[in-house]
Amino acid sequence: MSMTMATDEAPPATSKLKDERTSAIAALTQPKGDDLIGRSVTINRPREELFAYWRDFSNLPTFMDNVERIDVLSDTKSHWVVKAPAGKTVEWDAIITEEKPGALIAWTSAEGADVPNSGRIEFVDAAERGTIVRATIAYDPPVGVVGKVIAKLFQREPAIQARRDLRRFKQLMETGEVATAAWTQKQRDEENA
């Protein structure tokens, strides 16, 4: 730190020196590397409305940043195309394994997926605050493969991805749009790439 101060006396997190700044920010937001991720968010909308939007899996890419496309194949089966580094994609089929209208959807990847995974989303009334939405996403990587490797496969640590996706879901449901600080379409496309 003291070496940096000689050329730029600003605090590291505001430093002109890009590396210094990046590592200061990264230290604050470091991924924890879980492969079982549970997250809750409270959304100021009725339970049924949130359930209905989620239940149509083709909607998920509107807020799941790393999901390029989901084709709905039948009432319970869907095909997921997920972004991976270097313009590649990872794909799998998912099957809905449990459903309670207005309350719960659970799904799991079909036999043969590269990265077996499953997800579960619950919707619980929160009185005048709307609905508590609780997501659990689990990855079941081949033996010896840890979260960091999944992150490489998916561009981002799954825990961070899930947390951010839920926030985007909340934004979309509450405001009708996903907030962006970009000021040109080009910038936004780069952020989403």
Added chain:
Amino acid sequence: MRALTWHGKHDVRVDTVDDPEILNPRDAIIKITSTAICGSDLHLYDGYIPTMQAGDILGHEFMGEVVETGAKSSLKKGQRVVVPFTIACGSCYHCGKHQYSACDNGNPADNQDIGQEMYGQPMSGLFGYSHLTGGYAGGQAEYVRVPFSDVGPIIVPDGLDDDEVLFLSDILPTGWQAAENADIEPGDTVAVWGCGPVGLFAVQSAFLMGAHRVIAIDHFPHRLDLAKKFGAETINFEESKTYEALMEMTGGIGPDAVIDAVGLEAHGFFVDNVVDQIKASLFLGTDRTHSIRQAIHACRKGGRVSMPAVYGGFVDKFPLGAFMEKGLTLKTGQTSVQHYMPALLNAILEGKIDTTFLISHRMSLEDAPKGYKMFHDNQNDVTKIVLKPGLAAAI
């Protein structure tokens, strides 16, 4: 377009950057006619606020003309609007309670991590104020993209000049909220630390809310004179000791309510302040806090502390004991601008609040770097700089 961009400590430049575009249905694009430099911008200028990136466009106090609207904006092309510096969605739980500055949705999802880690909950979005609060491009530019334009901007009635309404964007509501947070009761004596724009509007607001006496504290004679014009008594902290003077003026009781309108860059010649400065520049977990310490020390027993001043991190030697033993209460926060705008616009129309007195300099956007330096170096004479993108550069 041309825009004032941050490149590091004491390094801001006017660059040519891409024009903003409509990206979301509730967006509008505003052509800026007036935009001010704020005391908060000096915190960025001095490098105190983390998560700035080179090229960030500054500016959160601005107004202008609507030139483009998204499908769900309620604004119309040609309307003149003042834009709140807080970006709020209008539909989350907090917005429903008019806590606009606590909006859940103004800050893009990816940017919320930093605030969540630092403060426990993510911050809302603000224009031109670091990536902690969204990383939104600010309004010290020719154009700006305004999200949630159906909730924030207030339409300016015909016949009002920019200079009369520009400060609805931040400092007038901030001074007003500061006085409101002081829970003023009739007969109260209110002390205000700092006679910058926020402090001066807090002085006016405190009188309008029924304060019997307002005591304003600063060391710039010109700024103290402005406070006097509104009926305040004053203390120049270079000439007298603030605590002693306050005790003398209040018959040994202390002010009923105290307002800290100084913040991060408190000036002073006190040992603890010098230590704070060194620590702050090394980012060792302290804000420079002399004004808030002094305010708590002087406040009467059972009194109220209002803190519009901005602090970012941890604080050393915070007088928690005095706070507890005297049974004080503290209210603070970024201003919920949207909540106050309509009533304050009326107050301006009715002539109850004067805003134009504050403007000491008007200059071209091209001269903004000079403006930052002037504001930073000469706070006595420079009370507020308004940039007008329409004006030619002075060269």
